[in-house]
Each structure stands twice: as C-alpha cells, then as structure tokens.
Amino acid sequence: MTAQLARPERGAPRTARTASAGDVPPFPPSLVKAVFRDVTSLNVSRPAAWAASVVTRTVLAEIIDGARGAAAEEARRRLTPRDLIAAIDRNVEVEVGSGWYLHSPTFHGLMGELYDAEGVLVPLRQRRGPHKPRAVAGAHRFEAGVRKLLRSRGATAVPAMVRDLDGIASVFMTDLARDAAMVVREGGVKRFGSVSLVTPGEPNPAPLLKDPLLAVSTRRGDRRTVGEADVLAAVTMQLFGDIRQRALSEVRRAARSTSVG
Secondary structure, three states, X not given: OOOOOOOOOOOOOOOOOOOOHHHOOOOOHHHHHHHHHHHOOOXXXXXXXXXXXXXXXXXXXXXXXXXXXXXXXXXXXXXXXXXXXXXXXXXXXXXXXXXXXXXXXXXXXXXXXXXXXXXXXXXXXHHHOOOOOHHHHOHHHHHHHHHHXXXXXXXXXXXXXXXXXXXXXXXXXXXXXXXXXXXXXXXXXXXOOOOOOOOXXXXXXXXXXXXXXXXXXXXXXXXXXXXXXHHHHHHHHXXXXXXXHHHHHHHHXXXXXXXXO
C-alpha cells in the first residue's frame, strides 16, 4: 500500500514562469555519475550524465517557481517549506522524489497512515527502514547547485527549504538512474499502457493517437553503458504532462547549445 499526500482542494492558479531553467548551468557530470554509481555498475556516457543533470535542474526550477508564487501571495521572497508544499499541491506534476518525504519534517503529518495486511498501524520509523537510503544520505551533494538555481530564479530560501530541495533532487536523480539502468538491462521500455475513463451507458471514447513516448521501444547500443536515450526513456517513466515535455525540450536545447559551443 502506498501512502498519498493529503491535500486541500486544488484550483489556485499556477505561477507565471520566469526565465528558462537553461539560464543556469546544470549539476556537474561528476555529481551525476556519482549518483549513478550508487545504483548501478554500468558505465554512464557524458551525454547521459548531461541529460540527467538538465532534467533534474528543470524539475527543480519548476518547483522553485511554484514556491515563489506561493511566497509572493504573502509578500515574501524567502522561501519556506510550506511554500514547497503549496507548489506540489498546485502542480501535481512536480511531485517527484517522494522517497525523501519519509525523512523530512516538512512532510510529517501529510503522509497519511499506513496499515499492514493485518490492519496494524505501521510506525513511521519502520516505514523509513533501518538505514537511510544513499539518495537521502547524499542529498548534501546537491546544495551548491540548488543555491545557484535559487539565485537564478530570483529567490532565497531558509535552510530547511534548501535541505528539502537537496533531498528531492537527490532522490529524483537516483530514481532516474535506476530506471535508466533498467532500460539498459531490459533492452527498452516495456511497461507503458493507457487508462480511459468511461461513464456507464455512454459509448467508449475514440482511441488516443499513438504516443511514441508510450510505445514499446527497442533499445540499441551495448549493454554496458547508460546512454542519453536510456535517460530520456527513464524520464518518460518518472515524469508526465507538461513537465515531462519541458524536461525533454530542455535536454534538446542544451544539446544544441553544447554542439554550437
């Protein structure tokens, strides 16, 4: 059973975006490769590391912009953890890195109660597990990049907010690395489908246009190296909606800038 964040009603307008996330350099490839080494022994190509970095930066920028909008409504510029909660509540697409939530005071009381098969309440300490995941323990590695990204978005944040952004970035990139490694091992993406909502008594809706991102794909390349295409396949598994399209677009934009430079 997976606990869900308990949220109030949605409906508040999303904040307007500022400049592109590409205006600040992404996390360094050395950091990305260190994260990948935590979950896989596969080699990681430089384009793959760059893509994972750009995607993580794009997601964090979206979260920060949402938090800025929440803070602006209270005439504040300094972001706090409650602004993070507001950003996730207003834009469910940025609810990523959820493995961090069990280890952050920001999300305590929002995770809901979890019961085992016998109806016994599972304590939070037991849900966390006996050891901190490497992504949680290594979250501090993202602090420099997070602070740089905050400055590029015209924001400052209290230490607790920086800690949460570090943690979300670390867990999200770790999940991305794990999925990219799985794509390499399995030779492609094989776990997608679609769900349609049908009202009883009404005809079934017309079939959706075929989405290449959801199609079964066959991977090309050796089985020892995570490539850029593997990371992009992992993005389609981790993200959805506008944020997924934005992240993929930022990777293409960054690739063009790098080839031109």
